[in-house]
Amino acid sequence: MRNAWRTLITLLRVARYRRMALGIGAAYLVLFLVALRDITLGGSGVQFAAVEWPRMFEPTSTFTFEAVARLTLPGITVLIAPLNILIGGVLSLLAALNLMVTYVAYNQPSACSFNRSTGILASLPALLAGGACCAPAIVLILGLQVSSLFITTFQVLIPVAAVLLLITLKLILDRTHPERLSLADA
Amino acid sequence: MLSSRAVFISAAGLLASLGLYLLTTQASPPAPDPALPLAKTPYVLHHNLSAYTDFMMSGGPPPDGIPAINDPQFVDADGADLDDGDMIIGFVHGGEARAYPQNILVHNEIVNDAVGGLNVAVTYCPLTATAQGFKRGDTTLGVSGQLLNSNLVMFDRATESYFSQIAATGLTGDHAGASLDEVDLIWTTWGQWRAQYPNTQVLSEDTGHMRNYSNDPYGRYNPTGGYYSAREVIFPLMEESDRHHPKEMVVGARTAEESVHFVLDDLKNEHVLRAEGFVAVYDARFHTGVIYHSSDPPRITPTDDGRYEVDGEMYAPDDLPLRQLMSVDAFFFAWNAFYPNSATA
Numbered sequence: 001m002r003n004a005w006r007t008l009i010t011l012l013r014v015a016r017y018r019r020m021a022l023g024i025g026a027a028y029l030v031l032f033l034v035a036l037r038d039i040t041l042g043g044s045g046v047q048f049a050a051v052e053w054p055r056m057f058e059p060t061s062t063f064t065f066e067a068v069a070r071l072t073l074p075g076i077t078v079l080i081a082p083l084n085i086l087i088g089g090v091l092s093l094l095a096a097l098n099l100m101v102t103y104v105a106y107n108q109p110s111a112c113s114f115n116r117s118t119g120i121l122a123s124l125p126a127l128l129a130g131g132a133c134c135a136p137a138i139v140l141i142l143g144l145q146v147s148s149l150f151i152t153t154f155q156v157l158i159p160v161a162a163v164l165l166l167i168t169l170k171l172i173l174d175r176t177h178p179e180r181l182s183l184a185d186a
Numbered sequence: 187m188l189s190s191r192a193v194f195i196s197a198a199g200l201l202a203s204l205g206l207y208l209l210t211t212q213a214s215p216p217a218p219d220p221a222l223p224l225a226k227t228p229y230v231l232h233h234n235l236s237a238y239t240d241f242m243m244s245g246g247p248p249p250d251g252i253p254a255i256n257d258p259q260f261v262d263a264d265g266a267d268l269d270d271g272d273m274i275i276g277f278v279h280g281g282e283a284r285a286y287p288q289n290i291l292v293h294n295e296i297v298n299d300a301v302g303g304l305n306v307a308v309t310y311c312p313l314t315a316t317a318q319g320f321k322r323g324d325t326t327l328g329v330s331g332q333l334l335n336s337n338l339v340m341f342d343r344a345t346e347s348y349f350s351q352i353a354a355t356g357l358t359g360d361h362a363g364a365s366l367d368e369v370d371l372i373w374t375t376w377g378q379w380r381a382q383y384p385n386t387q388v389l390s391e392d393t394g395h396m397r398n399y400s401n402d403p404y405g406r407y408n409p410t411g412g413y414y415s416a417r418e419v420i421f422p423l424m425e426e427s428d429r430h431h432p433k434e435m436v437v438g439a440r441t442a443e444e445s446v447h448f449v450l451d452d453l454k455n456e457h458v459l460r461a462e463g464f465v466a467v468y469d470a471r472f473h474t475g476v477i478y479h480s481s482d483p484p485r486i487t488p489t490d491d492g493r494y495e496v497d498g499e500m501y502a503p504d505d506l507p508l509r510q511l512m513s514v515d516a517f518f519f520a521w522n523a524f525y526p527n528s529a530t531a
Contacts, residue, residue: 042400051396060251067396077398146420148243155246 004173008097010181017100025096032088036064036081043077056082062155063087087158094165101172104181111180112172124168221323222342225365227442228355232525233424238334238350238357241424247331249341253395254296254307254328260284260387263380268388270377271408275317276386276472277371279304283383285376286310288407290389291317293397295338297389298326306369311338311351312404313413313420314520315435318351319369335523336421352516352524373515374472375408382471419519425526432519437466437475438528439511445525448475450515452531457488459531464511466531467494469503474515478508 011017033039050069058066064087067079105112231238266285268274273288280302291297291310298307307327310317314337320327325344332339338351347359349366356362372379379386391399405412413420417432430436430449438447446464453459453468453475460466465483466475470492486506487495494501501507514521521528 037398037401037403040398040401042398044400049396051394058250058253059248061247066253070396070398072398077401079396079398081396147422151244151246 003178004170007173007176007178008101010178011100011104017104020103021096021100024099025092028092028095029085029088032091033078033084036084036088038067038079038081038084040077040079041075043072044074045072046074047072063158091158091162091165094162094169098165098169098172101169101176105172105176108180108182111178111182112176222325222344222347222361223321223323223367224361225354225367228363228365229353229440230443230445230525231353231355232445232527235357235363237424238353241422242332242334242339242348242357243421245331245333245421247329249330250328251331252293252295252329254298254326255290255294255389255393255395256298256326257394258297258299259390259392261390263384263386263388266376266388267391268376269408270375270380272376273373273407274376274379274388275308275310275371275373276379276383277301277306277308277319277369278383279306279369283386284308284389285379285383285386286389287376287399288312289399289402290391290393292402292404293399294393294395295329296327296340298322304369307340308371309338309340309351312402313337314352314517315373315414315433316352316514316516316520317371317373318354318514319371320354320366321369333421335423335520336419337520337524350524352514352520368512370512372472372474374474378472423519423523425523426519427522427526429522430518432517434518435515436518436521437477438514438516438521438525439464439477439479440525441479441511445528446477447516447518447521447525447528447530448477449518449531450475458486458494461529461531464529465508466513467503467506471503475513476504476506477511477513478506479511480508483508 012021030039048069048071053068055066056068060066065081065083067081069080071078071080266287268287275286275288275291277284282302284299284301286297286308288310292312295311296307296309300306305322305324307320307322309320309327313333316337325342327340328343330339330341330348332348334350334357335352339357340349340351341347342349342361345360347361348357349355349361350357354368355365405414407414415433419432435450436447437450437453438445444463446461448459448461448466453466454473457468458465460483463479463481464477465480465486466477467486469476484496489495489500492503494503494506496506504510
């Protein structure tokens with residue numbers, strides 16, 4: 001555990017890795033909110049509306065919650081649901097760290113006690129985490145017929161993805177040796 | 187510095203807290219007096235109640251996850267941001283005309299309103315294209331998050347009884363097997379509605395809920411596209427038929443003993459269609475149909491002005507001297523899933 005933490009801190013001290021994690025995390029969070037339909041196309045003018053804050057705790061589905069404010073811009077509308085942003089933020093952080101470490105493992109195999117393909121496989125949970133919020137959109141786009149099992153599975157996908165991301169992050173970090181990393185900043 | 191153990195425990199704790207919150211979140215407790223008006227005789231069902239409850243499934247959201255509009259605000263016709271071809275749900279009672287835009291109802295599905303002194307729940311299911319109104323007495327209806335044949339299942343907040351929208355009948359709780367007292371809604375375009383009711387009020391987008399009402403998650407109606415015209419149906423059905431395109435619009439009706447449906451475009455072409463025990467006429471004002479129950483209907487002749495001649499007298503489509511039934515516009519797949527043995531022309 002201590003090695004994992006030390007490796008992570010070592011990597012995050014490198015500006016280009018920090019920028020990479022930040023970029024991936026931000027992109028992931030935006031995609032997460034698009035998939036939840038908190039960011040959608042459509043809207044005219046510039047308007048802001050809000051309702052009482054305690055409604056942020058009202059669930060709209062499993063692990064998704066009510067928006068308490070709406071920002072309308074020309075062509076785009078952003079719903080502000082604090083708990084969705086919090087959950088998306090946690091997933092984005094984990095996914096960003098996973099992908100950053102996977103990138104390092106791929107580019108510096110000598111610093112890692114596993115091969116390149118294993119590193120790429122380790123990034124699968126990050127993709128699963130993406131699927132956790134995209135499922136309804138995929139169903140609509142592909143015209144799939146969903147079953148009760150699908151709905152049940154979908155409802156636990158977000159926590160499952162978070163746990164898998166935590167596990168893979170730790171596994172990769174444990175097998176990465178900070179003393180062997182080449183940390184020259186770009 | 188934080189240890190990695192602390193980070194892991196914090197993340198796990200956050201997820202566990204959210205899970206616990208969801209498990210403990212429930213609908214408000216039932217009030218003592220439901221006062222929900224019910225029909226004197228329930229509508230015919232083509233399956234046992236238990237078959238319906240067994241087939242009912244979660245659509246994803248919990249009860250009230252799709253929030254009904256309980257304090258609707260209205261604007262006048264000039265203040266409505268609608269195109270003539272946009273779909274609305276119309277209702278008239280006690281001299282008041284109301285239009286409920288589809289682009290709002292697709293996000294909220296139920297409006298608990300009072301129109302002309304009558305407490306009604308205006309309900310809309312986007313997946314089945316069904317708009318149905320129910321007298322609600324002193325209670326309000328909510329969206330349960332359950333689906334039956336891809337169709338809205340509502341709940342009465344007073345008793346927590348679940349009701350199928352299309353069957354208009356209780357599935358669980360105190361009102362299981364009882365039918366709701368329906369009122370006639372009209373599924374039509376804004377242009378057609380406004381031409382008939384220029385003084386109509388229109389549901390405002392100021393619903394008290396934060397949604398993007400300019401974005402339909404399923405598709406579009408002006409022109410029709412996406413889910414609303416695709417062959418695919420998202421959720422399982424008890425009965426399926428390839429007799430028509432699944433999203434073909436039909437107008438259906440039911441009595442205590444039987445059900446009937448007519449393809450809306452056929453009705454538009456023929457103006458009058460008959461099925462055993464039923465007759466339907468086309469209402470060009472709203473591009474909809476009106477169904478009457480009659481074992482031996484008289485000769486009904488359409489006229490150029492959109493009215494019908496019966497025994498030498500002229501009548502509006504919704505005013506023929508016959509027993510009028512509650513007509514429901516719906517996608518064919520949905521009507522067929524509930525009423526597979528429905529009579530037709």
